[in-house]
Amino acid sequence: MTTPAVTYNLIKKDKHTGARLGQITTPHGTFDTPMFMPVGTQASVKAMAPEELKEMGAGVILANTYHLWLRPGEDLVEEAGGLHQFMNWDQGILTDSGGFQVFSLAELRNITEEGVHFKNHLNGQKLFLSPEKAIAIENALGADIMMSFDECPPFFESYDYIKKSIERTSRWAERGLRAHKNPQTQALFGIVQGGGHKALREQSARDLVSLDFPGYSIGGLSVGESKAEMNHVLDFTTPLLPENKPRYLMGVGSPDALIDGVIRGVDMFDCVLPTRIARNGTCMTSKGRLVVKNAKYARDFRPLDEKCNCYACRNYTRAYIRHLLKTDEIFGLRLTSYHNLYFLLDLMRKIRAAIKEDRLLDFRAEFFEEYG
Numbered sequence: 001m002t003t004p005a006v007t008y009n010l011i012k013k014d015k016h017t018g019a020r021l022g023q024i025t026t027p028h029g030t031f032d033t034p035m036f037m038p039v040g041t042q043a044s045v046k047a048m049a050p051e052e053l054k055e056m057g058a059g060v061i062l063a064n065t066y067h068l069w070l071r072p073g074e075d076l077v078e079e080a081g082g083l084h085q086f087m088n089w090d091q092g093i094l095t096d097s098g099g100f101q102v103f104s105l106a107e108l109r110n111i112t113e114e115g116v117h118f119k120n121h122l123n124g125q126k127l128f129l130s131p132e133k134a135i136a137i138e139n140a141l142g143a144d145i146m147m148s149f150d151e152c153p154p155f156f157e158s159y160d161y162i163k164k165s166i167e168r169t170s171r172w173a174e175r176g177l178r179a180h181k182n183p184q185t186q187a188l189f190g191i192v193q194g195g196g197h198k199a200l201r202e203q204s205a206r207d208l209v210s211l212d213f214p215g216y217s218i219g220g221l222s223v224g225e226s227k228a229e230m231n232h233v234l235d236f237t238t239p240l241l242p243e244n245k246p247r248y249l250m251g252v253g254s255p256d257a258l259i260d261g262v263i264r265g266v267d268m269f270d271c272v273l274p275t276r277i278a279r280n281g282t283c284m285t286s287k288g289r290l291v292v293k294n295a296k297y298a299r300d301f302r303p304l305d306e307k308c309n310c311y312a313c314r315n316y317t318r319a320y321i322r323h324l325l326k327t328d329e330i331f332g333l334r335l336t337s338y339h340n341l342y343f344l345l346d347l348m349r350k351i352r353a354a355i356k357e358d359r360l361l362d363f364r365a366e367f368f369e370e371y372g
Ligand SMILES: CCNc1nc2cc3[nH]c(NC)nc3cc2c(=O)[nH]1
Pocket: 095, 096, 097, 098, 099, 100, 147, 148, 150, 151, 152, 153, 191, 218, 219, 220, 221, 222, 223, 250, 251, 252
């Protein structure tokens, strides 16, 4: 039995919740979990240099298969020596499988057993993605962690539709495993679906766990359902997954959702939120969101967050950052992006420390008290 490309080491289970302290070992390093993964959709975490991501403690970052397939093309990235070489990032990289982007971006034509026919969102060109094609692109990109090709059904779809969808997604997962060329250096994760239906989540998890993936993602969430509904699905889904493998919740996100996901046994998260809201001047702070472009901060010479130790908060004021954003100075976006990413990475550091000392629920109460 060859060693899989990615292994998970469970260090400690929280006494009072489903939270776990662990480490994930990849060909590009070992990283502490629970972890937040900055999103670098087109091989760049928007406005951030790799050195800045490293200094704020990012370990694994994301890139999107659909976008890189369209531009610059996986063959060009492969010729460059793979994503790590191409974007000068020597730590962890995770690629999604394009499915979700197709459903959320492209003009969808139709889903068949074979795969998904759709139109390129840039030029209307007809395209086709199958499990085999998606896995081949991810192999060429060279990510340490690859995601299976799945369908993310609408959360409120009917039981019958979602049942058919998860059964096809399981067949697609098996096809992806067979098509995967580099299991020794790239770990392919399975994606559990099933909407809000416990029986379907159990069926999807059973199918995928029997395929013995090195890690599992919980899909079909953070797609418009309430936080309560997401937490409820997590309550009965994470226990279905192997304890000795990482669990990844895609598209999450906000500080409260991260804490509640960790409490329910999730180890890895990604979300575009921090950099996306940063670009319109919204900052995450320990006291909730702060829209630094607002006029009330024009003469506010305090840092974005007085409790934050990041580069932006140590060197610049709300007034200065507001001025930069109001005058379309690019440096303004860099400072808000840096701060928001640092805020979430630092939150994960605090969460890991709280798990270590069995005080995660106290930390949650203190955090929510301030965050509002
Ligand atoms: C890896 C591609 N497959 C795949 N990506 C996803 C990305 C998401 N992003 C969000 N909220 C922002 N929910 C998601 C669900 C899925 C999902 O169910 N599947």
